[in-house]
Amino acid sequence: MGGFLSFVKKETLHIVRDPRTMLIALLMPVVQILLFGFAISTEVNNVNVAVVAPRPGETIRQIVMRIGASSYLTFKGFIPASDIDRTLRAGDADAVVVFADDYDRRTADPASKPDGKPAVQLIMDASNTNTAAAGAGYLRQLLTNPEAFKAAPETRLLFNPQMKSAYNFVPGIMGLIFILICAILTSVSIVREKETGTMEVLLVSPVRPLRIILAKMIPYFTLSCLNLASILLLARYVLDVPMSGSVAGIVGMSLLYLALALALGLFISTIADTQVTALIISAILMLIPLIMLSGMVFPIENMPGILQAVSCIIPARWYIDAIRKLMIEGLPFADVLDDFFILAAMTAALIGVALKKFNDKLE
């Protein structure tokens, strides 16, 4: 056992003495959580709105006040109709609301028949489709006269009523970070021993190579547990993610995912001979599909059927799904059992394949 501990110590020294590894392992999770939580946001804020109103009456003034009061919209002032094009081109406004001459009269009298001409028009700068779509949505809601649209459905947003994107990203980042630290760093550190030739010396020794590799995984596993704790704390207390489900469930699910990531790292190390190859395999086989197909960024429901099928073999998809359910919807663990079993089966299969491929000779 003393031998095993000294292997763990040696691996820990490798990590602690390499500033790049430390940076990736400790700083990146925090930076990513904060970046996605604050800076990178899919919410659209500060849509600049200009207004064209030839005869601004009481209704229009009220609407303008509501635009000014909205945290999503910024009122940029009244402009003449001839300036619409120039204002949008110059980027002084993202949206222009054009009121008809007789807007007040038409809206004041609900009985007046539409004469085919619209009373109000929205002109959007759609070069950023997100801003345009979201801005148009906000403005439409604001302009909608509740009296005239009694049949409009009431929408209630459960679990994330403010539609905060952080809620969506935290599980995604957890899925990404544990793969990065456990799978990629572990595989690179195993392959480094092959590349520098120390693996030859390790093999020509009485110790079974798998014990050495197990010892290698322990520091990375510990690091990931630290990160899990810091991510959960940051999410709860800095990003105000509700954590309405059981924390034990989240931790249990994450530990299973860590085991899977370590097995993945071992598997990559059995097929790569150099650190560069290990990185390329990791990037192509894991990171790109993980970011694109796991549902972290793009909703799986919107993908074409074939990509939906591909996403099923990406472990992060099931993990992110489970963490969303546990963390944001607050479902009991029983409701993520299917995710749990799929991940457990994947872990067992990966460990099996990696052990079968692992070789205590050089070829």
Added chain:
Amino acid sequence: MERAITAEGLTKRYGSLTALDSVSFAVGRGELFGLIGPDGAGKSTLFRLLTTLLAPDAGHAEVDGFDTVKDYRAIRRRVGYMPGCFSLYPDLSVEENLDFFAALFGVRVRDNYDLIAPIYRQIAPFRTRRAGRLSGGMKQKLALCCALIHRPSVLFLDEPTTGVDAVSRNEFWEMLDDLRQRGITTLVSTPYMDEAGRCDRIALINAARILGIDSPKGIVARFDEPLYALSGERMYELLLAARQSPGVRECYTFGETHHLIAEAGFDPDTFIGTLAGKGFRQVALHPIGAGIEDVFMKLMHHGE
């Protein structure tokens, strides 16, 4: 004599390339046995076969009485191996490296310190320095300590002196000599012919085959033809002209001079006269004794 290493018909192929072609030899217990040959001769492949890192395509080998394929775990417990490339952890200190390799073999450094003491004493002043910042000679001494820490019965050293300065090389060979006194069998490879003389016996290896096995003296004694050292101006033209001259069997560059193997009836004075007629002045020719490299060249040409 009891044998520590035996190899019979060892063959290893990488695709269409034959790295070792039915190599057979035996090393007696306590012997310091040298494998001498240029880069790419197959030395490292032979080491990897004997240290059980590779399995042979044909033939078989025994180390310390154990078969390298069937009993490879037993062999891994009792040999020390220093691969051709630097095989320590550059980010760990001298001490940490030694502790790690001791733990790897399940021993404590202090239990076997007597064996490595003469070597470790030289690097002890740098014990807290990272192994990556040691000089080439120091690195090899540390690697030797790490390979010896578990008191192996057979030691495999693959080109331990490559890339090491002349003084350190000499020190390194003195250590190997010391280990031989302690009864450790050592198989060592080197591309430097001048180091061959420090072994008990040597095998000359080239292009996947063993050319000859003997003691260094015995190898040199195999050279039974008159050998001359030739020097003068315009060395390259001189080499070409000498090869054309009558009575010259072979002429090749050897350091700063050319070595010339003469046929029967070769007369040095006539030879110099012929060259002078071709415009070569200050040509010096004197008989010399053959070295291992001369034997190597001769055996190599025989093979072709």
